[in-house]
Amino acid sequence: MGNAQARQRIKARDFEYLAKNTRFATMELVEEYFDNLMEKYTDGKMEEADFIKTFSIAFPTRPEEKVKLLAERMSNQDGKISMANMLILFYLFSDGKLEDNLVGIFNLFDADGNKIITLNELYEIMAVFIEIGEGKDHQIDLAKTMAEMFKVADKNKDDVMDLKEFQNGVMEHPVTAKIFRIKKIDALLDVMAV
Numbered sequence: 778m779g780n781a782q783a784r785q786r787i788k789a790r791d792f793e794y795l796a797k798n799t800r801f802a803t804m805e806l807v808e809e810y811f812d813n814l815m816e817k818y819t820d821g822k823m824e825e826a827d828f829i830k831t832f833s834i835a836f837p838t839r840p841e842e843k844v845k846l847l848a849e850r851m852s853n854q855d856g857k858i859s860m861a862n863m864l865i866l867f868y869l870f871s872d873g874k875l876e877d878n879l880v881g882i883f884n885l886f887d888a889d890g891n892k893i894i895t896l897n898e899l900y901e902i903m904a905v906f907i908e909i910g911e912g913k914d915h916q917i918d919l920a921k922t923m924a925e926m927f928k929v930a931d932k933n934k935d936d937v938m939d940l941k942e943f944q945n946g947v948m949e950h951p952v953t954a955k956i957f958r959i960k961k962i963d964a965l966l967d968v969m970a971v
Contacts, residue, residue, distance in 0.1 A: 787811065787864065787885070794881060798871035799835035810834070814860060822857035825849065831863065836870055843962040850966065861885065870960055879944045879957070893937040899927050926950040 789804070792811070796804040810831055814823055825848040832844055847866075851858050868881040884890075888898050930938045930946020938946065947953045956965055 791864075791881060791884070794873065794877070795835070795867050795871060798873040798878075799867060800837050801835055811860075818857075818860065821860050822853070822855070823860055823863070825852055825856055825858060828858045828863055832866065835867055839870070839962055843966065846966060847962050866965075869957065869965075870962075875948075875957060876944060879947060880940065883940050883943045893939050894927075894943060895937050896927075899923065899938075922950070922952045926953050 792804045792807045795801060796807045799807075801807040801810070814827060814831065815821075817823075817827070825845075828848045828851070829841075829844055832848075833839070833841070836844075848858060851862055853859075864885055865882055868878045868885075871878055873881075883894065886894050886898055886901070888901065926946045927938060929949050930942040932942060932945075947957055955967075
């Protein structure tokens with residue numbers, strides 16, 4: 778997900794939700810940080826240091842050494858982290874209800890806003906996870922996990938996921954369910970173990 782795509786997908790409701798459910802003080806502060814990062818990183822890929830700084834503002838109680846390790850594991854071969862991935866993590870770790878967090882993530886993936894995630898949109902999600910794993914020997918293939926989750930979720934086999942299917946798929950797949958239920962960096966790091 779490139780920079781322009783990421784900015785188009787995040788809406789005022791996202792900034793409001795993240796301000797309410799993270800430690801960013803206001804909706805305006807969330808939006809300002811995001812816009813500054815978008816301006817600095819026109820390709821939508823940020824340096825690890827900016828990821829760590831922004832993540833630490835949103836979640837100041839998370840252990841610094843674990844946030845650094847998370848940044849290291851999430852970075853691609855060039856040491857960059859997708860801003861879209863950062864937004865996903867903000868929803869993942871926010872104080873909001875799980876169902877609401879999944880709505881936010883679903884909306885980020887629903888590129889055209891038609892309330893379904895198509896196979897092409899899934900491939901875009903998978904490309905993000907493939908980039909994370911590129912050049913790293915992860916025990917779990919994150920792109921494969923997303924494909925499996927899609928298969929689990931798409932109960933009616935129409936090759937698209939609506940919000941309910943997405944929520945059920947995330948919670949029924951053992952890897953994604955673990956990440957969302959535990960909401961700890963350790964759970965995510967376990968999945969991304971090298």
